[in-house]
Amino acid sequence: MIFSIVLALIAATGIILQFVYGEAKEGTLKKRFGLLATSISVAVLIITNINQTFDSQSLQEKIAKLDSSNSKLTKQLDICNGSISVVDQKQDSLRRNYDSLLRSYNLSRLMLDDANSRIQSLLRTTQEGFRKNEVAINEIEKVKIKDARIITEKDQKRLIKELSIGKGTIIEFGTVNTSDEAIMFSGQLRKIFESAGWETNDERWLAPKSNTIGILMFLNSSKEPEHALIVYDAIKSLGYEFKAIDKPDFEDGRIKIVIGFRE
Missing domain, CATH: 1.20.58 (Methane Monooxygenase Hydroxylase; Chain G, domain 1)
Known part of the structure; x- marks a missing residue:
């Protein structure tokens, strides 16, 4: 122009x-x-x-339009700022709620851990009480049964150590059910083997008229089970009447201990 x-x-x-x-x-x-x-x-x-x-009037109109557009943009900016403020407030509220929940969780965790600790302590105390009661009952039974076969605590610890080499091995027990003394002695032996890590079967009772005397060990000598000698030496060391009996019909690895009447 x-x-x-x-x-x-x-x-x-x-x-x-x-x-x-x-x-x-x-x-x-x-x-x-x-x-x-x-x-x-x-x-x-x-x-x-x-x-x-x-023309000045035209310029004024254009300026007015620009002012109007600027006013609209300003309002939109204010709305955006307001929205951002609301989001910030919600974020702060969520953060406070999260912190509160985290504190509650940590407190609950501490209370739960404390409760578990108390339960474990109570369980240990109860188990110890049961053990002491069992020991006391056994002692009473020993006194009641005249000339009962007793495995001393020292011998129990020794046998557990010696037999632990056969940990995981299966051993069977049989007991005459007409002798309280034989039943008590069998229980002592079973507990020693189990403490050494052996697996024992459910108690098998011998026939009521059985006259089995002493301690018998049944096995197939032609297929001598692993750890059979250890079992023999351990029981023999107790000093009670004991003998091993060959059972050709026994399968590989089978060992059976029978507790009879005291000799």
Whole structure:
């Protein structure tokens, strides 16, 4: 737009100068006046267009529109800031709730651990009480049964150590069910083997009329079970009547201890 104005002014200036300083030839003056009038008209149109384009009222309207747009953007920005503030508040609330729940969980965990510790302590105390009661009952039974076969605590510890080499081995027990003394002694032996890690079967009772005497060990000598010698030496060391009996019909690895009447 400015470039067009400059060109028009240059053209008009050129015509005026030519009119003033040029030679006044015939017909030329009239043409020059025509050109000058045309240039002035063009300049007037351009200036009018500029005035219309940069009319103050038009500018004010545009400014008003910009102000309106700016006001809308400001409101939207305020709404966004408000939303961000709400989100921040909710986040803070969630963080406080989480911290509260975490404290409650930790407290509950401590209480649970304390309760478990108390339960374990009570369980150990109860088990110890049962053990002491069992020992006391056994002692009473020993006193009641005259000449009962008794395995001392020292011998029990020794046998458990010696037999532990056969840990996991299966051994069977049989006892005459008409002798309280034999039943008590069998229980002592079974407990020693179990403490050494052996697996014992459910108690098998011998026939009521059985007259088995002492301690018997049944096994297939042609297929001597592993650890059979250890069992033999351990029971033999107690000093009671004891003997091993060959059972050819026994399968591999089978060992059976039978507790009979005291000799």
